[in-house]
Amino acid sequence: MKKVMILNGSPRKNWNTAMMLKAAAEGAAAAGAEVEYIDLFDLSYTGCRSCLACKRKGAERPKCFWKDDLSPVIDRIFAANALIVGSPVYLGDVTSQVIGLLERLHFCALSYDDYSNYFTGKVNVGVILTMNAGKPWYELQYKKAMKDRFAALKALNGSFEILPACDTLQVNDYSKFDMGSFSEEHKKQMRAEQFPKDLEKARELGRKLGS
């Protein structure tokens, strides 16, 4: 049975990113995979603390030795068949929780002798991004930057794909907020017409990575 780790990098547990990830989880489970779903914002951790325990002579590798909530998750990622990470776009980047995860995972797999990869297994990767930006802006401004942002996951030696969900609904009632640059009518239309298609793509990604 395939093991699929699904990590929600959004602080919101039931909104766009989580909905996409839960659809991916359904797809993976339907394909017969064992699924573990984690809200990263429930975990207590930071980026790399430079303890350098992963570079100590004789250390077990790849392994992050810092004692917090993330290190056991990193162990389970290295032992999984697939990883699906989701993040909302925050100021043109991913959330700080996701950056911390990437930093820790990448650094503990990286040899400081010759910059080779300590990880010899294979974990296929799917990245789900949600954002206010429309598809053309994503293609022009974010697509390459996001591919570069997740380059750390090359250390997992598997397949890699990004699934963007663009022009998401940010709040249910825009009239309560100073968010004048968005049209509630357009956002609600995207939620009704486009988002279900994005959810189906997420389900398909889960099915693919879970089978």
Ligand SMILES: Cc1cc2nc3c(=O)[nH]c(=O)nc-3n(C[C@H](O)[C@H](O)[C@H](O)COP(=O)(O)O)c2cc1C
């Ligand atoms: C702090 C913050 C910064 C954001 N920056 C961007 C941005 O740079 N580009 C963008 O397209 N959307 C941006 N957004 C919108 C979110 O990416 C979008 O609403 C996303 O779908 C939220 O995901 P969630 O529903 O899972 O929280 C930002 C939202 C927040 C809260």
